[in-house]
Amino acid sequence: MSLLSRLLAPPVLSRDEELNAAVEGKVVLVTGASHGIGEALALRLGRVGARVLLAARSQDRLQEVCLAIRSAGGQAWSYPLDLRDPEQIDGVAEEMLQRHPQIHAVVHNAGKSIRRSLRKSLLRAHDFERCMGVNYLGPVRLQLALLPSMLECGGGHIVNVSSVSVRLAPAAHWAAYHCSKTAFDLWLGAAVPELKPKNIACTSIYFGLVHTRMSAPTKEYQNMPGQTPEEAASVVCRALARRPRVLQPWWLGPAHWLSAPLEPFTEWIQSKIVSSS
Template sequence: MQNYTLLERLMFSSVTLNFSKMIDELNGKTVLITGASSGIGKELAYLLADANVHLILVARREEELRLITEEIEKGSAKATVFPADLRNAQQMAELLEFLHRLPEGLDIVVSNAGLSINRPIVHSLDRLHDFTRTMAINYFAPVQLLLSVIPLLAEKKGHIINVSTINALLLPIPNWAAYQASKTAFDTWLRSAAPELNSLGISTTTLYLPLVRTPMIEPTIAYRTAPAMSPVTVAELIGHSMYSKRKTYKPWWLIFGQLGSVTFRKPLEFIIYHTLKQKEPKKHGV
């Protein structure tokens, strides 16, 4: 168990990772991890360091990727650093070309790269780019990546692992429209595509995560002291899914949130509305 508070221990109970099973499952395989330079992607790379595996680490920050690679290659894993911003058409094209040239093929894609924005709509009126950039990295990039590599994954009876959010399954909340819309879009795409992918022999897993203590949450001051899951715990969940092929992971308490989102939708919307009205300045320029 990570260095959790008592509340976090209750909220974020993890599966028991059978490290030997994970190592056996990954033997000789190639794993692509996006968003690999920090947080969940970084911890997953470290977790897999003792496996006989080829890790392809993708992120914008090349220096961080190379530091991670130095540590990983002290173990059994081989790592290839591929610095790329997946929103950049040329860099995405270069990554896809590289993946299709891999002599050993591709076995697992961990779709982890993402962008979060917390901003009220009235502060976004002249910021359409908030929505285009979140959709670019949280939705269009993973769709483009997977559309290209589905034949590679089908050939190897591979596995797609999507790092998602509990917000995709709950009542949407204010100030997170750009983030929630983009994450929900890809979640819906993958759930729709999953039966077709499964028929090709490709397994799919989605992790619906609560708050995770990564650099992504730092800009939101309220989150710095809020209960949050460790990225090490999430890495272990991903490692578990690699041999269990479990379709979804959700916090045990999420079902109550989902029931509440349906049963108490009207009262919740009423409370949210009046809370926002109380915070609303008399003149906000709209």
């Protein structure tokens, strides 16, 4: 990782020994395990002895990742799942619990990103519904289905793979993505007081730029410093090993506090940029 990327990103966990001690033999569900951060995470968890459950829509990709984990001596199971489909979520959750009555950790990583102006969104209300489905309603439904078993088993860990944007001022063209990521972030925050006394830890990870299939279409991001999927996966590994409430870049705390008083200024700047483009 370049020095600049390292400075701008949340802290990682490099040592496999610490991760191995935390997850060996434990069942960890990773949503969005077919590509990007989720794929890199599933592979690393498989290498250190976790029993990895992989969920996403692309069945072929999931099977490839599963096979890679198994060929290296690890344990993995694939669960094709579209998080926008409530019936599928209920069915897959039931199937997972039948085979793995205790799921120790759930990493809500699957995500859909859309960057589009209001003008281009006029006939695309479905953009907002899709983002809400994948980034908010689906994860909530999945977590509700898995929660009773976590409670019965005496604990667990819920990890939300989120974005720095949910802690900053609103950004033009990103409403569908940011609103849906913020919704799940708030949902989890509201769940913490009920879950913590039950020994269920919750971690919110706020990522900056990660160079994946998701960020690739945004030309401005291509030459900006960002993490690789493997580096981002090692941030999630740090969350799984240490169970902090929040993992974020050092600069996000001050930026979060400044974003409210500076909002009139950021609105003004953005309106200049948007109207000149």
